[in-house]
Amino acid sequence: xxxxxxxxxxxxxxxxxxxxxxxxxxxxxxxxxxxxxxxxxxxxxxxxxxxxxxxxxxxxxxxxxxxxxxxxxxxxxxxxxxxxxxxxxxxxxxxxxxxxxxxxxxxxxxxxxxxxxxxxxxxxxxxxxxxxxxxxxxxxxxxxxxxxxxxxxxxxxxxxxxxxxxxxxxxxxxxxxxxxxxxxxxxxxxxxxxxxxxxxxxxxxxxxxxxxxxxxxxxxxxxxxxxxxxxxxxxxxxxxxxxxxxxxxxxxxxxxxxxxxxxxxxxxxxxxxxxxxxxxxxxxxxxxxxxxxxxxxxxxxxxxxxxxxxxxxxxxxxxxxxxxxxxxxxxxxxxxxxxxxxxxxxxxxxxxxxxxxxxxxxxxxxxxxxxxxxxxxxxxxxxxxxxxxxxxxxxxxxxxxxxxxxxxxxxxxxxxxxxxxxxxxxxxxxxxxxxxxxxxxxxxxxxxxxxxxxxxxxxxxxxxxxxxxxxxxxxxxxxxxxxxxxxxxxx
Numbered sequence: 282x283x284x285x286x287x288x289x290x291x292x293x294x295x296x297x298x299x300x301x302x303x304x305x306x307x308x309x310x311x312x313x314x315x316x317x318x319x320x321x322x323x324x325x326x327x328x329x330x331x332x333x334x335x336x337x338x339x340x341x342x343x344x345x346x347x348x349x350x351x352x353x354x355x356x357x358x359x360x361x362x363x364x365x366x367x368x369x370x371x372x373x374x375x376x377x378x379x380x381x382x383x384x385x386x387x388x389x390x391x392x393x394x395x396x397x398x399x400x401x402x403x404x405x406x407x408x409x410x411x412x413x414x415x416x417x418x419x420x421x422x423x424x425x426x427x428x429x430x431x432x433x434x435x436x437x438x439x440x441x442x443x444x445x446x447x448x449x450x451x452x453x454x455x456x457x458x459x460x461x462x463x464x465x466x467x468x469x470x471x472x473x474x475x476x477x478x479x480x481x482x483x484x485x486x487x488x489x490x491x492x493x494x495x496x497x498x499x500x501x502x503x504x505x506x507x508x509x510x511x512x513x514x515x516x517x518x519x520x521x522x523x524x525x526x527x528x529x530x531x532x533x534x535x536x537x538x539x540x541x542x543x544x545x546x547x548x549x550x551x552x553x554x555x556x557x558x559x560x561x562x563x564x565x566x567x568x569x570x571x572x573x574x575x576x577x578x579x580x581x582x583x584x585x586x587x588x589x590x591x592x593x594x595x596x597x598x599x600x601x602x603x604x605x606x607x608x609x610x611x612x613x614x615x616x617x618x619x620x621x622x623x624x625x626x627x628x629x630x631x632x633x634x635x636x637x638x639x640x641x642x643x644x645x646x647x648x649x650x651x652x653x654x655x656x657x658x659x660x661x662x663x664x665x666x667x668x669x670x671x672x673x674x675x676x677x678x679x680x681x682x683x684x685x686x687x688x689x690x691x692x693x694x695x696x697x698x699x700x701x702x703x704x705x706x707x708x709x710x711x712x713x714x715x716x717x718x719x720x721x722x723x724x725x726x727x728x729x730x731x732x733x734x735x736x737x738x739x740x741x742x743x744x745x746x747x748x749x750x751x752x753x754x755x756x757x758x759x760x761x762x763x764x765x766x767x768x769x770x771x772x
Contacts, residue, residue: 531739
């Protein structure tokens with residue numbers, strides 16, 4: 282049986298890469314090639330950008346009313362919802378994420394497009410009470426231009442929605458660059474974009490390696506904005522590339538999120554929150570709460586509860602509805618986890634359960650709980666992108682806050698307590714872009730998402746995100762019939 286093949290989507294057409302390069306995608310559940318896809322080279326990048334630039338001046342897009350743009354996004358949202366099962370299956374086969382999560386998340390992603398569809402015709406300007414006579418001065422929001430949206434493999438439907446939604450609502454054109462690791466859902470998603478009826482060139486979907494795709498895309502002089510999600514090291518290259526075009530750049534990067542569990546917390550709720558934060562999505566989440574800071578008095582009880590609950594975790598086929606933890610996307614993640622755990626043990630860490638890959642086909646890692654005697658333990662600092670939970674005790678509120686902020690990252694955080702005062706006080710002092718109290722990993726198109734420090738800058742989702750895809754234009758109109766006076770005097 283021939284494996285399915287997926288093409289690039291450039292300027293309203295599906296095509297192979299100009300260089301004829303093809304890559305194969307492996308199913309993480311069994312390690313076998315299951316699909317192939319076309320790869321972009323520099324000619325394809327150029328063609329996509331030329332098409333995006335042309336689309337901005339095409340009356341079919343340029344002169345489309347904001348309301349009509351919103352209706353296109355509503356149509357795209359409906360198509361996503363109708364095809365959520367298919368997209369979820371492809372994402373599961375390609376990345377190893379649980380079908381129960383990919384299909385549900387994809388269906389919910391439709392609401393992100395509906396949210397920005399509704400905002401499309403809410404972009405208002407203003408008439409300014411200018412301090413000059415005979416002058417009518419007003420502002421309006423203009424699309425920023427050509428957007429390069431770079432998304433990773435681990436939550437691609439969600440992370441593409443937080444970029445495409447506001448960009449298209451604002452009237453921009455977008456080149457969506459999918460990770461060459463597990464790009465199939467994005468290439469399939471391109472069929473829905475095409476079906477929705479966006480004018481040619483408004484959205485292109487490409488994938489490929491750094492040299493032939495990412496670098497020429499992010500440094501291209503006609504790219505006006507870069508929206509990037511990925512790792513800090515790649516982000517540094519993106520920022521350097523943006524120096525070539527002065528593109529406005531937002532970065533949504535990695536994390537090492539702390540979850541603080543105080544003495545008064547509901548321990549069952551806290552245990553469930555920690556399990557969700559670390560073993561949900563097999564730990565492959567940028568907001569994974571992989572630093573559990575636990576009040577010393579309750580640490581033994583909490584470890585016992587987590588151990589008991591974890592004993593019922595089913596690791597297996599991600600297409601099976603009974604599975605809780607599936608395979609990791611790549612073998613490199615397994616290697617990184619194994620090396621990090623070995624270092625942690627040499628530093629005095631205690632592994633309560635898990636700690637090794639499972640002996641079966643595919644990239645399976647056993648859910649792992651690490652107790653850390655000090656902040657020096659390796660697992661508290663390395664983002665492993667796998668099902669590894671690290672717990673460390675604290676004694677006082679102040680100590681907990683200091684430990685939470687002792688990180689180069691600042692994306693997510695969590696607090697478990699029954700005290701309203703404590704929740705407000707601690708959540709306010711944690712330096713992170715998101716803080717969940719007595720819950721974890723909740724998202725909404727209404728709520729901004731982004732980090733502090735090396736977790737990036739800029740925000741996705743929420744009302745303000747659409748403004749990041751616009752520039753303010755100011756228009757001055759002289760309402761006087763009198764001729765201009767001295768041209769050498771600033772008015």
